[in-house]
Amino acid sequence: MFEIFRKERLAEGVCRMEVHAPLAARHARAGQFVILRVEEGGERIPLTISAADRARGTISLVFQTVGATTSSLARKACGDKLKGVVGPLGVPTDIRGVHRAIVAGGGVGCAIALPVARELHEAGAEVVSVIGFREKSLVILEEDFAACSDRVIVTTDDGSYGECGNVTAPLSRLLREDFDAVYVIGPLPMMKAVAEATRPYGVKTIASMNPIMIDGTGMCGCCRVRVGGEVKFACVDGPDFDAHLVDFDEIMQRNRTYSDFEAREREKDCRLLRGGNL
Amino acid sequence: MSEVDPSERILNFDEAALGYTEDEAASEAQRCIACKNAPCVSGCPVGVDIPAFLRLLSERKFEEAYAVITETSCLPAVCGRVCPQETQCEGSCTRGRNGDPVAIGGLERFLADRFRDAPLPSEILPAKNRRVAVVGSGPAGLACAGELVRRGYPVTVFEALHEAGGVLAYGIPAFRLPKDIVRREVEKLRALGVEFVCDAVIGKSLHLFELLGEEGFDAVFLGTGAGLPRFLGIAGEGAAGVFSANEYLTRINLMRAYEEGAKTPIYRARHAVVVGGGNVAMDAARCARRLGAEVTVVYRRSEEELPARREEVIRAKEEGIAFRFLASPVEILSENGRVSKICCEEMALGEAEGGRRVPVGTGKLFSIGTDCVILALGTSPNLLAADGLKRGTHGILVDADGRTSMQGVFAGGDAVTGSATVILAMGAGKRAAAAIDEYLSAL
Numbered sequence: 001m002f003e004i005f006r007k008e009r010l011a012e013g014v015c016r017m018e019v020h021a022p023l024a025a026r027h028a029r030a031g032q033f034v035i036l037r038v039e040e041g042g043e044r045i046p047l048t049i050s051a052a053d054r055a056r057g058t059i060s061l062v063f064q065t066v067g068a069t070t071s072s073l074a075r076k077a078c079g080d081k082l083k084g085v086v087g088p089l090g091v092p093t094d095i096r097g098v099h100r101a102i103v104a105g106g107g108v109g110c111a112i113a114l115p116v117a118r119e120l121h122e123a124g125a126e127v128v129s130v131i132g133f134r135e136k137s138l139v140i141l142e143e144d145f146a147a148c149s150d151r152v153i154v155t156t157d158d159g160s161y162g163e164c165g166n167v168t169a170p171l172s173r174l175l176r177e178d179f180d181a182v183y184v185i186g187p188l189p190m191m192k193a194v195a196e197a198t199r200p201y202g203v204k205t206i207a208s209m210n211p212i213m214i215d216g217t218g219m220c221g222c223c224r225v226r227v228g229g230e231v232k233f234a235c236v237d238g239p240d241f242d243a244h245l246v247d248f249d250e251i252m253q254r255n256r257t258y259s260d261f262e263a264r265e266r267e268k269d270c271r272l273l274r275g276g277n278l
Numbered sequence: 279m280s281e282v283d284p285s286e287r288i289l290n291f292d293e294a295a296l297g298y299t300e301d302e303a304a305s306e307a308q309r310c311i312a313c314k315n316a317p318c319v320s321g322c323p324v325g326v327d328i329p330a331f332l333r334l335l336s337e338r339k340f341e342e343a344y345a346v347i348t349e350t351s352c353l354p355a356v357c358g359r360v361c362p363q364e365t366q367c368e369g370s371c372t373r374g375r376n377g378d379p380v381a382i383g384g385l386e387r388f389l390a391d392r393f394r395d396a397p398l399p400s401e402i403l404p405a406k407n408r409r410v411a412v413v414g415s416g417p418a419g420l421a422c423a424g425e426l427v428r429r430g431y432p433v434t435v436f437e438a439l440h441e442a443g444g445v446l447a448y449g450i451p452a453f454r455l456p457k458d459i460v461r462r463e464v465e466k467l468r469a470l471g472v473e474f475v476c477d478a479v480i481g482k483s484l485h486l487f488e489l490l491g492e493e494g495f496d497a498v499f500l501g502t503g504a505g506l507p508r509f510l511g512i513a514g515e516g517a518a519g520v521f522s523a524n525e526y527l528t529r530i531n532l533m534r535a536y537e538e539g540a541k542t543p544i545y546r547a548r549h550a551v552v553v554g555g556g557n558v559a560m561d562a563a564r565c566a567r568r569l570g571a572e573v574t575v576v577y578r579r580s581e582e583e584l585p586a587r588r589e590e591v592i593r594a595k596e597e598g599i600a601f602r603f604l605a606s607p608v609e610i611l612s613e614n615g616r617v618s619k620i621c622c623e624e625m626a627l628g629e630a631e632g633g634r635r636v637p638v639g640t641g642k643l644f645s646i647g648t649d650c651v652i653l654a655l656g657t658s659p660n661l662l663a664a665d666g667l668k669r670g671t672h673g674i675l676v677d678a679d680g681r682t683s684m685q686g687v688f689a690g691g692d693a694v695t696g697s698a699t700v701i702l703a704m705g706a707g708k709r710a711a712a713a714i715d716e717y718l719s720a721l
Contacts, residue, residue, distance in 0.1 A: 023483040037440060043541040044440075044533070068541060084440045086477040214528050214542075217438050217479055218660055219448075219505040221522035231509050231516075236662065250516035253615030257518040261543035 002082040005058055010140040013065045014108055015074050016050070022057030024049070024087035030115035031093030031208060031240055034059065035216040037084040038076065043069045046213045046235075048112040049088060059085070062111030062140070068265035089216040090239050093206070095120050098180045103149070104167050104194055105131045106186020110141050112208055113185040114148075120183075121148035128179075129153070130170050132190070136161035166190065168197040175201045182206070184243060188252045195243035207243035209234045211251055212258070225251050279384050284596040288567050291452045291536060294593060295359075295384075300338070303388040307335035309373055309380045317370035318382060323705035324421075326350045328367055328382055335385060344389040348399050352424035352467070353417065353704060355394065355459045358387025360450060361701045362587050394459070398466045403430040408496040408718040411436060411489045413480045413663050416444020417700040418501030418691025420463065421707030422714075423472045426499075429715050433472045434495070438479040441532060444503055445692075446700070448532040449524070451561050453568070454590075457531070481662035490686055496721065497686045497714045500667075500674060501707055504692035505660040509653060510553070514610030519545060519617035523554070523562040523654035530565050547571040547650030551620050553607055554654030555579065560590040562652045563599050573599045574646060578606040578625050578637040602646070606637065610651055621645040659693045672696035680710030681717075688714055 006018035024034050033048040051060040065074045076082065093116050095101075101120050105113030110131045120127050129149040133139045134157050145152045153170045154162030163170060171182070171194060184194040185208040198205045211223040216235045223234040228245035232238060280296045281287075287294045298306065310332040318328040327346050334343035347354045363369070363383035371379030410426050412419045415437040423433045441447050443460040468474060478484060480502075489495045507522035509515055526544075529535040535544035550566035552559050555577035563573045575594070577584060580603045584591055595601070604625040611619040622644060625637040659673035668675040668683035673694045680688040690706030692698055 023478055026483070027485075039541075041534070041541065084477045086438065086440070086479060087483065089479065089482055214525060214533070215439060215448075215505075217482075217505070217662060219507070220525035220528050221507040221509065222525045224509070224516065226516055231511065247516065253612075254516055254518045256615065257545060258543035265541070 002085050004076055004078050004080050004082070005056070007076070007078050010062065011138045014062065014138070014140055015065070016060060016062045016111070017073075017076075018053075018058045018060050019082060019085060020057055021059050021085040021087070024085055025052045025054055025057050025059050028052035028059055028088040029092035030095075030119040031112075032088035032090045033216070033239065034061070034085050034087030035089065035213065036061070036073070036082060036086075038069055038072045039083050042072070042083060044214055044216075045069050046089075046210070046216060048208070048210075048239075049115070050111045051115060052088075059087075062108060064108040067262050068268070071266075086216065089235060091237070093119065093183065093208070093240055095123055095125070098125055100126045100179045101128070102171065102174055102179050102182045103127060103129045104171060104182060104184040104186070105129070106167065106184075106190035107133060107138065108140070109186030109190075109208075110145070113183065114141055114144055116183050116185070117145060118148040126150050128174060130155070130167045130174070132156070132167040132186070133161075134158070166193065168193050171197050175203060179203055184208070188248055188255065191243060192248035195246070195248070199244055205243040206240050207246055209239045209241060209246070209251065211255060279381065281593075284593075284598070287453065288597050291530075291568060293456050294453045297391055298384055298388045303385055304336055304338050306381050307332045307385055310336070311372060313372050317372065318367040318380075321366045321368075321370035323366065323701045324350050324708060326367075326386075331389070332380065332382070332385065335389065340389060340392055344393045344396070345399065347386060347389060351704070352398060352421055353463050353700075354386050355390035356417070356446060356455060356463060357701055357704070358383050358385075358390050359455050359459075362699060364588060366701070394462060397469055398424070399428075400470060402428055402470070405432075406430045406718070408721065409434070409494060410714060410718075411493070411495040411498045412501060413498060414438075414444055414501040414503055414691075414693070415442035415464070415474065416446060416501060416503050416691065416703065418503070418693070418703035418707035419444065419499065420467060421704035422499045422501060422690065422711045424467055424470070425708050425711035426714060427467070427470045427472050429711070431715070431718070435472060435474045436478045436480050436484070437474065437476045439532065440476050442474050442476060444501075448528045449558070449561070451527065451531055451565055453564065454561065479662065481665055486663065486665060486684070486687065496718055497688065499680075499707070499710055499714060500663055500682070500687065500689040500693055501691045501703065502660055502663050502693040503703075504657045504673070504697040506658045507653070508655040508657065510607055510655065512607060512609055514612055514617075517610060517612040517617050518615050519547070519612070519649055520610060520651045521545070521653070523552075523558045523652055524657065526562055526652050527558070527565065536565075536569060544569065545650060547648070549574070549648045550650040550652055551576055551646055551648045552652045552654055554656070555584045555586055556654060556656065557586045557590055559654035560586045560594050562654050563594055564597060566650070566652065567597050567599055571650065574648070575599060575601045576605045576607065576620070576622060576646070577601065577603055579634065580604055580627060583634050604637065605644075606639065607651075608643065611645070617649055617651055619645045619647050620651055657692075657697045659696060661693075664689070664693070670694070679713035680706060681713060686717065
């Protein structure tokens with residue numbers, strides 16, 4: 001179990017892996033995630049399921065190396081085994097009654113947005129995907145989006161590919177037309193910006209939250225998010241919430257709880273890779 | 279029982295109470311006056327034959343004494359440590375009316391530790407062909423699995439986390455319950471034939487109807503515990519540095535974040551305020567102390583009403599933990615997104631309403647400077663696995679034998695009662711095992 005069947009580099013520091021995890025693959029739906037452990041004694045980290053293949057008993061994960069655990073995951077090769085994968089966790093993305101939708105992805109968040117676009121497309125909805133990246137070399141999954149969208153708009157912050165700027169500009173343009181829903185998945189500041197951009201139009205906007213988690217079953221409460229003044233747990237009540245009600249500032253603050261530790265671990269990891277002394 | 283000196287024990291997570299020597303144990307057991315009606319036994323939720331094991335122990339027949347306990351309890355090393363004996367067996371001990379009761383818990387622990395590597399009794403009834411799934415590997419699940427496997431049933435235990443033990447693994451710190459003890463108890467059940475499947479969330483990875491359908495189980499026991507933490511619902515609770523006790527303790531106990539080189543981070547506070555007065559609050563406070571923090575426990579009633587075990591409160595105080603009684607948090611303040619202060623209202627005790635006296639606000643506010651707030655406000659049942667089952671006042675609705683509203687599905691422990699004790703959960707697991715046996719025998 002948990003053998004890596006396929007590994008593919010999508011962009012600098014971004015990797016796609018197909019992992020044998022039949023229990024997680026069996027009921028996986030768009031928007032759900034797994035908790036993964038790379039090594040014995042390792043951290044438990046949440047990663048969203050990018051695709052699932054029930055017949056092969058596998059799930060695909062797309063991740064960016066941001067910390068020590070994702071770095072050690074990136075160092076695993078085909079045929080290696082992960083220590084544990086548990087899921088699918090969280091509530092699947094609700095696409096009921098949506099006929100025209102915008103799917104907005106930011107950076108590696110596009111990997112999470114992709115299954116949502118795919119599910120909408122398969123349900124017969126019209127899908128416009130707006131995917132944003134920092135620069136050309138970081139653009140991922142454009143073809144995958146094209147395969148399940150009626151239109152794809154790519155943006156880069158520096159204008160090196162597609163439209164120059166972030167996703168909010170094309171989004172505001174699109175919103176002059178009628179859409180049933182906007183699904184947004186990406187870094188917190190991006191989701192906050194999208195929520196502000198769609199708010200004046202009153203269009204239902206769903207954000208997929210990615211807070212710190214341990215168990216993924218509602219036990220630790222560290223993934224709590226304030227939604228419309230109420231405390232919700234992203235792992236069991238989410239990860240999708242009404243973006244117009246989410247308190248983004250609070251969760252941005254709390255996601256920095258362990259930033260010192262993470263910086264130290266990253267530093268250790270870099271020295272390890274450079275072959276220096278620990 | 280001798281204990282490690284407080285100044286030393288706050289430097290590590292090793293067990294604080296050291297246990298009895300042979301001589302100490304035998305002479306303590308001799309203090310039992312063998313009352314005819316054995317009030318201690320009726321005080322024990324699983325009904326261990328206490329006078330019998332004490333007599334054998336006083337005669338230094340250690341093996342026989344241990345066998346008496348394991349006849350009824352499959353987790354003696356755990357119960358000897360974490361049962362609230364003062365309100366159970368020891369609370370009803372006749373010797374306690376005039377002086378100290380017989381230290382039944384300590385003696386149980388002595389025997390369990392002496393035979394820590396001995397297998398559990400293995401007279402297993404003839405093998406049966408009906409399979410049982412147990413959901414959750416905490417005290418209720420382990421007791422249920424142990425009882426069923428002895429009755430001859432193939433049992434598979436599903437655990438959502440990556441290690442078996444439930445609250446024994448993630449909740450209770452090593453200085454109260456060393457983790458190798460939990461692992462050993464699980465191994466003993468495995469040796470009897472219980473299969474453990476970790477990293478499986480019932481209700482997500484597999485559903486109840488699948489366990490009873492294509493997965494081929496004939497009955498299911500839900501011992502999923504009370505894992506959902508409560509929050510205060512006050513302003514500032516979302517700041518960095520505010521944790522549920524569950525999160526804080528899970529990082530320490532399950533993820534061993536306190537160890538050098540750990541991959542899971544833990545917040546190292548200069549000063550921690552723990553809100554609550556139960557055992558979990560004491561555990562969190564003592565953990566924070568061991569991680570180098572000055573600690574203040576804030577509790578809204580007075581010392582007399584503290585729900586934590588007396589010995590844990592005493593140990594906490596010995597370790598230099600301060601208590602601020604009659605105080606209730608009203609707001610958590612932060613600077614640059616991190617906790618800086620907790621503002622509380624001074625409380626007074628009003629009339630008793632069905633038990634403890636109710637704290638009432640005085641309107642007087644004060645604040646404590648702190649960089650960490652840990653909330654130990656109790657937990658409620660996690661009903662992720664209980665889809666389609668009727669719910670009662672506290673959790674899953676069951677009858678006296680643990681039958682739920684769905685045929686073939688049983689439940690017990692905190693998932694039914696809300697957060698209670700290890701031993702009550704074990705008792706419920708055992709009773710449900712008997713009911714499951716009866717149900718399967720009639721199929």
